[in-house]
């Protein structure tokens with residue numbers, strides 16, 4: 001019999017095109033050797049050209065998925081992605097407390113919060129009134145928050161343009177309550193390297209890596225956050241989980257492929 005692997009839960013939206021969202025999370029969990037579980041929050045209608053619309057899952061169904069798997073199978077680490085509405089964010093936050101996931105709970109199962117607000121095409125994945133709930137309900141429960149630069153601007157008002165403003169952004173995010181923040185530099189297009197900043201207020205780690213020339217980066221943020229979540233599920237500390245997640249996303253971006261008429265996904269094939 002195969003020994004039971006570690007488990008990781010993603011609380012996220014579905015991408016019908018299979019490039020991002022829970023589809024990216026599940027295949028990343030698989031590739032990283034952990035058993036993936038899902039609490040679906042919303043179903044997007046989406047292809048390589050963008051998101052045509054989405055429909056949220058009823059709040060009680062979202063929370064029931066979390067309690068069903070946490071009570072029976074156990075969760076070694078969890079991740080949130082697209083949460084769509086205030087109601088879903090509030091209900092997920094209190095359910096995480098009930099099942100002991102996240103900062104401040106007794107068991108403190110690691111929680112990665114990827115504060116998804118919009119697709120790379122600019123399509124909203126979070127209702128406008130839900131940003132404050134993300135700030136006040138979810139970020140304080142995060143072991144690690146992984147915003148991209150657009151999300152940093154929305155959450156803190158800090159526009160990151162260089163290393164100095166990246167540090168200011170990390171500090172502003174830490175004031176919202178996560179234990180660690182990873183301010184991703186991947187969207188700083190004029191920089192020849194891709195430098196991410198990881199900080200818990202005491203330690204500051206700069207993680208540099210090559211910038212790959214590809215337009216096909218759909219699902220990159222989800223893939224990085226779920227690779228980090230898999231590392232945490234396997235018992236790595238945050239800095240080691242982030243380094244291994246970064247190696248995973250670098251390979252995935254290097255092998256990204258065209259699909260459809262728009263933006264193709266980062267690749268699970270390597």
Ligand code: PLP
Pocket residue numbers: 012013014015020021022044046081082116118119120121125217218219220221222
């Ligand atoms: N669709 C869903 C369901 C997502 O969760 C995300 C990102 O988290 C996206 C789309 C957007 O991905 P991208 O910004 O790579 O287009």
